Amino acid sequence: EPEVTQTPSHQVTQMGQEVILRCVPISNHLYFYWYRQILGQKVEFLVSFYNNEISEKSEIFDDQFSVERPDGSNFTLKIRSTKLEDSAMYFCASILTRDRGEQYFGPGTRLTVT
Amino acid sequence: QQQVKQSPQSLIVQKGGISIINCAYENTAFDYFPWYQQFPGKGPALLIAIRPDVSEKKEGRFTISFNKSAKQFSLHIMDSQPGDSATYFCAASSFAYSGAGSYQLTFGKGTKLSVIP
Numbered sequence: 001e002p003e004v005t006q007t008p009s010h011q012v013t014q015m016g017q018e019v020i021l022r023c024v025p026i027s028n029h030l031y032f033y034w035y036r037q038i039l040g041q042k043v044e045f046l047v048s049f050y051n052n053e054i055s056e057k058s059e060i061f062d063d064q065f066s067v068e069r070p071d072g073s074n075f076t077l078k079i080r081s082t083k084l085e086d087s088a089m090y091f092c093a094s095i096l097t098r099d100r101g102e103q104y105f106g107p108g109t110r111l112t113v114t
Numbered sequence: 115q116q117q118v119k120q121s122p123q124s125l126i127v128q129k130g131g132i133s134i135i136n137c138a139y140e141n142t143a144f145d146y147f148p149w150y151q152q153f154p155g156k157g158p159a160l161l162i163a164i165r166p167d168v169s170e171k172k173e174g175r176f177t178i179s180f181n182k183s184a185k186q187f188s189l190h191i192m193d194s195q196p197g198d199s200a201t202y203f204c205a206a207s208s209f210a211y212s213g214a215g216s217y218q219l220t221f222g223k224g225t226k227l228s229v230i231p
Contacts, residue, residue, distance in 0.1 A: 105160075
Protein backbone atom coordinates (compact mmCIF):
# COMPACT_ATOMS: atom_id res chain seq x y z
CA GLU A 1 0.00 0.00 0.00
CA PRO A 2 1.40 3.43 -0.91
CA GLU A 3 2.44 5.56 2.03
CA VAL A 4 3.75 8.98 2.91
CA THR A 5 7.35 8.91 4.07
CA GLN A 6 9.24 11.49 6.10
CA THR A 7 12.89 12.07 6.93
CA PRO A 8 14.53 12.38 9.32
CA SER A 9 12.52 10.64 12.02
CA HIS A 10 14.18 12.81 14.67
CA GLN A 11 16.03 16.08 14.29
CA VAL A 12 17.82 17.87 17.08
CA THR A 13 18.92 21.44 16.43
CA GLN A 14 20.06 24.47 18.31
CA MET A 15 17.91 27.54 18.65
CA GLY A 16 18.45 29.90 15.74
CA GLN A 17 19.51 27.19 13.30
CA GLU A 18 17.72 26.38 10.07
CA VAL A 19 16.10 22.99 9.60
CA ILE A 20 14.58 21.30 6.59
CA LEU A 21 12.06 18.52 7.07
CA ARG A 22 11.48 16.26 4.12
CA CYS A 23 8.44 14.37 2.93
CA VAL A 24 7.65 12.14 0.00
CA PRO A 25 3.86 12.20 -0.52
CA ILE A 26 1.98 9.36 -2.18
CA SER A 27 3.01 9.51 -5.81
CA ASN A 28 -0.27 10.39 -7.55
CA HIS A 29 -1.54 12.75 -4.85
CA LEU A 30 -2.00 16.39 -5.70
CA TYR A 31 -2.56 18.21 -2.41
CA PHE A 32 0.07 18.34 0.30
CA TYR A 33 0.01 19.50 3.87
CA TRP A 34 2.15 20.10 6.89
CA TYR A 35 0.78 19.75 10.40
CA ARG A 36 2.45 19.88 13.76
CA GLN A 37 1.69 18.29 17.10
CA ILE A 38 3.23 19.63 20.27
CA LEU A 39 3.71 16.82 22.76
CA GLY A 40 0.40 15.76 24.29
CA GLN A 41 -1.64 18.26 22.29
CA LYS A 42 -3.82 18.15 19.21
CA VAL A 43 -2.64 18.11 15.64
CA GLU A 44 -2.57 21.63 14.16
CA PHE A 45 -2.67 22.65 10.53
CA LEU A 46 0.29 24.65 9.25
CA VAL A 47 0.03 24.93 5.47
CA SER A 48 -1.49 23.38 2.38
CA PHE A 49 0.16 23.27 -1.04
CA TYR A 50 -1.27 22.64 -4.48
CA ASN A 51 -0.01 23.20 -7.99
CA ASN A 52 3.34 24.47 -6.70
CA GLU A 53 1.93 27.16 -4.51
CA ILE A 54 0.55 27.63 -1.03
CA SER A 55 -3.23 27.24 -0.90
CA GLU A 56 -3.74 28.22 2.70
CA LYS A 57 -1.68 28.74 5.79
CA SER A 58 -2.46 29.09 9.47
CA GLU A 59 -1.35 31.85 11.82
CA ILE A 60 1.37 29.49 13.05
CA PHE A 61 2.98 29.52 9.59
CA ASP A 62 4.80 32.83 9.87
CA ASP A 63 7.72 34.21 7.89
CA GLN A 64 10.11 31.75 9.52
CA PHE A 65 8.41 28.89 7.68
CA SER A 66 8.51 28.03 4.01
CA VAL A 67 7.53 25.07 1.87
CA GLU A 68 8.82 23.82 -1.40
CA ARG A 69 8.32 21.02 -3.85
CA PRO A 70 11.78 21.00 -5.42
CA ASP A 71 11.11 18.04 -7.71
CA GLY A 72 8.31 15.68 -8.62
CA SER A 73 8.45 13.70 -5.42
CA ASN A 74 9.77 15.66 -2.44
CA PHE A 75 7.88 18.20 -0.35
CA THR A 76 9.88 20.14 2.22
CA LEU A 77 9.22 22.33 5.21
CA LYS A 78 11.94 24.80 6.14
CA ILE A 79 12.17 26.63 9.42
CA ARG A 80 14.67 29.45 8.98
CA SER A 81 15.58 30.27 12.57
CA THR A 82 14.24 27.73 15.01
CA LYS A 83 12.82 28.66 18.39
CA LEU A 84 12.35 26.51 21.45
CA GLU A 85 8.59 26.53 20.86
CA ASP A 86 9.08 24.93 17.45
CA SER A 87 9.81 21.65 19.22
CA ALA A 88 7.05 19.31 18.09
CA MET A 89 6.18 16.40 15.82
CA TYR A 90 5.77 17.57 12.25
CA PHE A 91 3.52 15.53 10.02
CA CYS A 92 3.26 15.64 6.27
CA ALA A 93 -0.01 14.56 4.65
CA SER A 94 -1.40 14.27 1.16
CA ILE A 95 -4.70 13.70 -0.61
CA LEU A 96 -5.46 12.42 -4.07
CA THR A 97 -7.80 15.08 -5.42
CA ARG A 98 -10.19 17.74 -4.15
CA ASP A 99 -13.04 15.25 -4.38
CA ARG A 100 -11.27 12.64 -2.27
CA GLY A 101 -10.72 14.13 1.15
CA GLU A 102 -8.97 11.18 2.75
CA GLN A 103 -5.71 12.59 4.06
CA TYR A 104 -2.87 10.17 4.56
CA PHE A 105 -0.27 11.10 7.12
CA GLY A 106 3.38 10.27 7.28
CA PRO A 107 5.04 8.91 10.43
CA GLY A 108 6.29 12.35 11.41
CA THR A 109 9.58 14.05 12.23
CA ARG A 110 10.25 14.82 15.85
CA LEU A 111 11.97 18.20 16.01
CA THR A 112 13.77 19.06 19.21
CA VAL A 113 15.14 22.59 19.54
CA THR A 114 17.65 23.07 22.34
CA GLN B 115 -15.93 29.03 14.76
CA GLN B 116 -13.25 26.63 13.60
CA GLN B 117 -13.06 24.55 16.76
CA VAL B 118 -13.87 20.89 17.12
CA LYS B 119 -14.56 19.90 20.71
CA GLN B 120 -13.87 16.31 21.69
CA SER B 121 -14.77 14.36 24.81
CA PRO B 122 -13.85 12.56 26.93
CA GLN B 123 -10.15 13.30 27.25
CA SER B 124 -9.51 9.73 28.37
CA LEU B 125 -11.53 6.56 28.41
CA ILE B 126 -11.04 3.18 30.03
CA VAL B 127 -13.12 0.31 28.70
CA GLN B 128 -13.19 -3.38 29.47
CA LYS B 129 -12.34 -5.79 26.69
CA GLY B 130 -15.50 -6.57 24.75
CA GLY B 131 -17.19 -3.34 25.78
CA ILE B 132 -18.30 -0.39 23.68
CA SER B 133 -16.09 2.70 23.46
CA ILE B 134 -17.87 5.96 22.64
CA ILE B 135 -16.11 9.21 21.81
CA ASN B 136 -18.01 12.39 21.04
CA CYS B 137 -17.23 15.48 19.02
CA ALA B 138 -19.05 18.74 18.40
CA TYR B 139 -18.34 21.43 15.86
CA GLU B 140 -19.46 24.99 15.24
CA ASN B 141 -18.63 25.72 11.64
CA THR B 142 -21.61 24.74 9.49
CA ALA B 143 -19.36 24.80 6.42
CA PHE B 144 -17.65 21.60 7.57
CA ASP B 145 -18.62 18.81 5.19
CA TYR B 146 -16.21 15.99 5.93
CA PHE B 147 -15.69 14.32 9.30
CA PRO B 148 -12.92 11.74 9.69
CA TRP B 149 -11.66 9.89 12.71
CA TYR B 150 -7.98 9.18 13.11
CA GLN B 151 -6.21 6.63 15.29
CA GLN B 152 -2.75 7.39 16.58
CA PHE B 153 -0.35 5.06 18.35
CA PRO B 154 2.58 6.51 20.32
CA GLY B 155 5.36 7.75 18.05
CA LYS B 156 3.29 7.25 14.89
CA GLY B 157 1.36 9.50 12.57
CA PRO B 158 -2.44 9.68 12.63
CA ALA B 159 -4.02 6.91 10.58
CA LEU B 160 -7.42 7.38 8.97
CA LEU B 161 -9.93 5.07 10.59
CA ILE B 162 -13.32 5.99 9.18
CA ALA B 163 -14.96 9.11 7.78
CA ILE B 164 -18.44 10.43 7.09
CA ARG B 165 -20.04 13.18 5.05
CA PRO B 166 -23.17 15.01 6.24
CA ASP B 167 -25.53 13.42 3.73
CA VAL B 168 -25.71 10.26 5.87
CA SER B 169 -26.41 9.82 9.58
CA GLU B 170 -24.38 6.69 10.17
CA LYS B 171 -21.49 4.82 8.65
CA LYS B 172 -20.22 1.45 9.78
CA GLU B 173 -16.96 -0.27 8.96
CA GLY B 174 -16.36 -3.47 10.85
CA ARG B 175 -16.37 -2.70 14.58
CA PHE B 176 -16.23 1.06 14.00
CA THR B 177 -19.33 3.21 13.53
CA ILE B 178 -19.70 6.95 13.09
CA SER B 179 -23.00 8.50 14.09
CA PHE B 180 -23.67 11.97 12.73
CA ASN B 181 -26.29 14.48 13.87
CA LYS B 182 -26.27 17.44 11.52
CA SER B 183 -28.85 19.51 13.40
CA ALA B 184 -26.96 19.16 16.67
CA LYS B 185 -23.58 19.56 14.93
CA GLN B 186 -22.29 16.49 16.67
CA PHE B 187 -20.71 13.23 15.62
CA SER B 188 -19.43 10.27 17.53
CA LEU B 189 -17.27 7.19 17.14
CA HIS B 190 -18.45 3.87 18.52
CA ILE B 191 -16.02 0.99 18.83
CA MET B 192 -17.86 -2.26 19.36
CA ASP B 193 -16.25 -5.26 21.05
CA SER B 194 -13.28 -3.12 22.08
CA GLN B 195 -9.93 -4.94 22.13
CA PRO B 196 -6.63 -4.19 23.88
CA GLY B 197 -5.16 -3.54 20.43
CA ASP B 198 -7.59 -0.62 20.09
CA SER B 199 -5.75 1.19 22.87
CA ALA B 200 -4.57 4.40 21.21
CA THR B 201 -5.40 8.08 20.96
CA TYR B 202 -8.38 8.88 18.76
CA PHE B 203 -8.84 12.23 17.09
CA CYS B 204 -11.96 13.51 15.45
CA ALA B 205 -11.49 16.08 12.73
CA ALA B 206 -13.47 18.16 10.31
CA SER B 207 -12.87 20.04 7.11
CA SER B 208 -14.63 22.10 4.50
CA PHE B 209 -13.68 22.66 0.99
CA ALA B 210 -12.81 26.37 0.94
CA TYR B 211 -12.66 27.17 -2.69
CA SER B 212 -9.88 29.66 -3.17
CA GLY B 213 -9.08 28.78 -6.72
CA ALA B 214 -7.30 25.65 -5.70
CA GLY B 215 -9.02 24.59 -2.53
CA SER B 216 -7.42 23.47 0.66
CA TYR B 217 -9.37 20.88 2.64
CA GLN B 218 -7.16 21.17 5.71
CA LEU B 219 -8.28 19.30 8.79
CA THR B 220 -9.26 20.86 12.10
CA PHE B 221 -8.63 18.32 14.84
CA GLY B 222 -10.17 17.75 18.24
CA LYS B 223 -7.88 17.45 21.22
CA GLY B 224 -7.91 13.66 21.22
CA THR B 225 -9.17 10.87 23.45
CA LYS B 226 -6.77 8.40 24.96
CA LEU B 227 -8.50 5.03 24.96
CA SER B 228 -7.29 2.21 27.16
CA VAL B 229 -8.92 -1.20 26.74
CA ILE B 230 -8.19 -3.43 29.69
CA PRO B 231 -8.32 -7.22 29.44
